[in-house]
Amino acid sequence: MVEVRRRALVQGAVLAALSFTIGGKEFWLSPREAKALGAPATVLKPEEVETLEAIGETLLPGARVAGIANFVDNQLAVPPGDCLLMARIANVRPPFANFYRAALGAIERSCQALHTKRFAELAAAEQNDFVDRLRQNKIEGWQGPPPPFVYFLLRHDAVDVTFGTVEGIEGLGIPYMPHIAPEKRW
Numbered sequence: 001m002v003e004v005r006r007r008a009l010v011q012g013a014v015l016a017a018l019s020f021t022i023g024g025k026e027f028w029l030s031p032r033e034a035k036a037l038g039a040p041a042t043v044l045k046p047e048e049v050e051t052l053e054a055i056g057e058t059l060l061p062g063a064r065v066a067g068i069a070n071f072v073d074n075q076l077a078v079p080p081g082d083c084l085l086m087a088r089i090a091n092v093r094p095p096f097a098n099f100y101r102a103a104l105g106a107i108e109r110s111c112q113a114l115h116t117k118r119f120a121e122l123a124a125a126e127q128n129d130f131v132d133r134l135r136q137n138k139i140e141g142w143q144g145p146p147p148p149f150v151y152f153l154l155r156h157d158a159v160d161v162t163f164g165t166v167e168g169i170e171g172l173g174i175p176y177m178p179h180i181a182p183e184k185r186w
Helices: 002-014 031-036 046-059 068-076 096-115 124-135 147-163 166-170
Strands: 018-022 025-029
Touching: 018 031, 018 068, 025 031, 031 068, 046 068, 046 096, 046 124, 046 147, 068 096, 068 147, 096 124, 096 147, 124 147, 147 166
Parallel strands: none
Antiparallel strands: 018 025
């Protein structure tokens, strides 16, 4: 029982500080800090990062600045059993990068077919319409993981990274009241 609680504590704290390599040096940063410092992706390709940031921002405003792509990319690089992504809990078969590549690729193929543009190039209204159709499984010719499942997992990633810190919770106007307060603010 002690191991389970310790593991839960460690996993809960990990979102606040993850290991990122910038300029050949390793730093413990939040995904927001990693984004601000320009930490490069190690698993996702630049166009996948751009799509993930754009759809994350559409799903939940603030997800891009909170570092959604940094968070997802970081977690795709860890062993599947240590991964904090909802994909693990939802029983997506590892490696989880395969799911993200398939989902982000399907988003791009569908946007090209519908608008002859990449998702990140769409106007905000078009992005919102696309996400709504994704959620409702109403995208003609979709070739990827089930659209509502893609919506569910990407939305969950956006929520985790945006509201997974003291500042994120306080940004909702809710006082942060942990069972065990962190020694310092994230």
